[in-house]
Amino acid sequence: MSTYMLIMRGTDESNAAMMASIDEAMATTRTFIEEMVKAGVLLAAEGLDDPARGVVVDFGGEVPVVTDGPYGETKELFGGYFLLDVASKEEAIEWARRFPAVRGSKIEVRRVAGADEVPGDGRP
Amino acid sequence: MGTADVEAVWRIESARIVAALTRFTGDFGLAEDAAQEAVAEALVSWRRALPANPAGWLMATARRRAIDAIRRRSALRERYALLAVDSAVGWAASSVLDEDVDPDRIDDDVLALMFVSCHPVLSPEARVALTLRVVAGLSSEEIARAFLVPVPTVQARITRAKKTIAAARVPFELPPAAERRERLGGVLSVLYVIFTEGSTATSGDRLLRPDVAYEAIRLARTLAALAPDEPEAHGLLALCELTAARFPARTGPDGSPVLLEDQDRRRWDISAIRRGLAALGRAASTRGLGPYGLQAAIAATHASAPSVEATDWDRIVVLYEALGRVAPSPVVDLNRAVAVAMASGPAPALAIVDELIAANRLPGSHLVPTVRGELLARLGRRPEARAELELAARLCANQPERSVLLRKAATLG
Numbered sequence: 001m002s003t004y005m006l007i008m009r010g011t012d013e014s015n016a017a018m019m020a021s022i023d024e025a026m027a028t029t030r031t032f033i034e035e036m037v038k039a040g041v042l043l044a045a046e047g048l049d050d051p052a053r054g055v056v057v058d059f060g061g062e063v064p065v066v067t068d069g070p071y072g073e074t075k076e077l078f079g080g081y082f083l084l085d086v087a088s089k090e091e092a093i094e095w096a097r098r099f100p101a102v103r104g105s106k107i108e109v110r111r112v113a114g115a116d117e118v119p120g121d122g123r124p
Numbered sequence: 125m126g127t128a129d130v131e132a133v134w135r136i137e138s139a140r141i142v143a144a145l146t147r148f149t150g151d152f153g154l155a156e157d158a159a160q161e162a163v164a165e166a167l168v169s170w171r172r173a174l175p176a177n178p179a180g181w182l183m184a185t186a187r188r189r190a191i192d193a194i195r196r197r198s199a200l201r202e203r204y205a206l207l208a209v210d211s212a213v214g215w216a217a218s219s220v221l222d223e224d225v226d227p228d229r230i231d232d233d234v235l236a237l238m239f240v241s242c243h244p245v246l247s248p249e250a251r252v253a254l255t256l257r258v259v260a261g262l263s264s265e266e267i268a269r270a271f272l273v274p275v276p277t278v279q280a281r282i283t284r285a286k287k288t289i290a291a292a293r294v295p296f297e298l299p300p301a302a303e304r305r306e307r308l309g310g311v312l313s314v315l316y317v318i319f320t321e322g323s324t325a326t327s328g329d330r331l332l333r334p335d336v337a338y339e340a341i342r343l344a345r346t347l348a349a350l351a352p353d354e355p356e357a358h359g360l361l362a363l364c365e366l367t368a369a370r371f372p373a374r375t376g377p378d379g380s381p382v383l384l385e386d387q388d389r390r391r392w393d394i395s396a397i398r399r400g401l402a403a404l405g406r407a408a409s410t411r412g413l414g415p416y417g418l419q420a421a422i423a424a425t426h427a428s429a430p431s432v433e434a435t436d437w438d439r440i441v442v443l444y445e446a447l448g449r450v451a452p453s454p455v456v457d458l459n460r461a462v463a464v465a466m467a468s469g470p471a472p473a474l475a476i477v478d479e480l481i482a483a484n485r486l487p488g489s490h491l492v493p494t495v496r497g498e499l500l501a502r503l504g505r506r507p508e509a510r511a512e513l514e515l516a517a518r519l520c521a522n523q524p525e526r527s528v529l530l531r532k533a534a535t536l537g
Contacts, residue, residue: 001338038231039136040345043395085342090132094178115372115391 003043003112004084004092006099009076014104028100036084036095047080076106083112130166131263133178138261139346141183143233145190146296152240153286154193155186156258162186234259235350236298238343242311245292250285251314253278259346260339270336271321311347312360312416315340319364323371324522332375337368348403359407359417365400366423369393380524385432397427415451418443437467454485458495470502490519494529501536510536 010018018025036042048054051070058065070077086092089111096107138159145155162185166178175181241254256262256270264282268275299307322337344361351357373387404424407417422443429435444460457480465473477496486492497512513533520526 001335038234038346038349040342040349043399085338087135087338088128088132090128091135094129094132094136098179115393 006082007108044083135261143237158190161189242314253281355409356414362403362420369396418447470499
């Protein structure tokens with residue numbers, strides 16, 4: 001068993017499409033969350049506020065530079081996450097496939113590294 | 125598409141498919157067989173192409189296999205003219221095929237499935253095997269690996285369990301109110317047996333089998349979600365989460381056990397502790413905490429202490445006293461003795477242990493001489509302590525634990 005994070009990555013278009021029918025999006029997401037709770041796999045879930053209200057702290061120079069708004073020229077924006085305790089990577093992927101996503105958005109599936117391991121040390 | 129993908133979908137769908145088919149056919153064994161046939165078919169057919177809706181594919185295939193089985197059975201009945209064809213069979217067949225799973229009903233059906241799998245007519249081993257197979261969606265091979273038994277043994281347990289359920293005519297329903305408390309206790313104890321198999325392996329060369337404990341935690345989360353008004357479901361979940369939170373610190377780099385007092389508490393899983401405390405908060409009822417809730421409260425007291433010395437041992441003694449009242453057991457008394465030793469010193473604790481021995485309440489257990497040896501060592505009675513620890517080592521079946529006992533005995537000269 002492992003912990004995986006499903007990272008919601010929307011685009012301006014998919015976020016706009018979601019906002020156009022936000023009540024439906026909220027209801028289907030709630031159902032999806034309930035399914036994961038009943039399956040015993042959901043550890044945490046959070047959604048992020050509008051990226052326009054975010055701030056970027058950039059360490060590119062001598063001192064950190066703080067700028068308002070979303071990160072650079074990125075087309076896909078991190079909008080929220082689900083943290084899942086699943087039996088396998090395949091199960092994490094299966095849950096991701098089931099997310100009632102709007103067209104154009106993506107979900108990145110990443111394993112959470114344990115406290116005693118260095119990321120990328122060859123574990124599955 | 126590989127085996128792992130089929131297993132992944134099956135992990136999520138198993139309980140719902142078997143529950144829905146049992147509801148429709150009224151036959152748990154038939155439902156389980158049909159579901160297994162669907163998985164076997166998926167392993168072959170998904171290799172070519174993954175269906176657009178894997179979960180729906182599994183359900184539809186399992187339904188078809190269930191209908192085949194019902195038809196075969198009714199054909200058999202006609203042939204032997206033992207019974208008139210039951211019109212209900214025709215009804216069941218069509219409704220299984222046509223109706224989608226009712227989302228409001230399926231939760232109760234999955235809960236009913238847990239009650240059937242943990243039914244008191246079954247042997248304890250059968251309850252564990254059946255629960256892991258149909259509710260958790262594990263294969264016989266995985267269950268065999270988890271419990272260190274041969275695969276045919278698991279298969280035989282499941283086959284026999286299905287026959288027992290059919291022979292005893294166990295109804296597929298939530299237990300009536302009068303039986304509910306007791307039957308829920310049965311489900312909880314099956315989940316706890318699975319958890320303890322993972323958290324203190326009774327045999328084998330490894331102390332922890334986190335994969336086994338994980339299955340229990342996952343099932344406990346499901347139970348708490350499906351029966352949110354049952355305080356002890358939350359109590360069990362809290363106990364499992366808080367115990368598992370210590371797993372990262374419980375074994376050394378070589379797999380040897382690290383005792384609570386020597387654990388690096390920075391390695392405890394803070395997220396698991398937080399989840400455990402949240403579940404404990406839901407575990408209290410107007411009658412106070414139940415046995416699992418009390419054990420969780422003890423685990424929570426450890427979890428929130430920065431060190432052994434700074435632990436609220438008086439509170440732990442009180443919790444063990446309460447636990448001894450609601451669920452009397454010699455193991456609880458033994459644990460209370462350990463807590464008393466920490467709160468008030470080894471002498472009063474030794475009196476509790478000697479009482480247990482006098483009453484011969486834990487014969488053959490390595491735990492009694494382990495604790496007695498520790499207490500004698502703290503009282504400076506070294507030769508007696510050494511003899512007790514050596515006795516404990518002889519009685520202990522877990523290899524890493526035995527090594528620790530022998531090492532400790534050796535330090536007593």
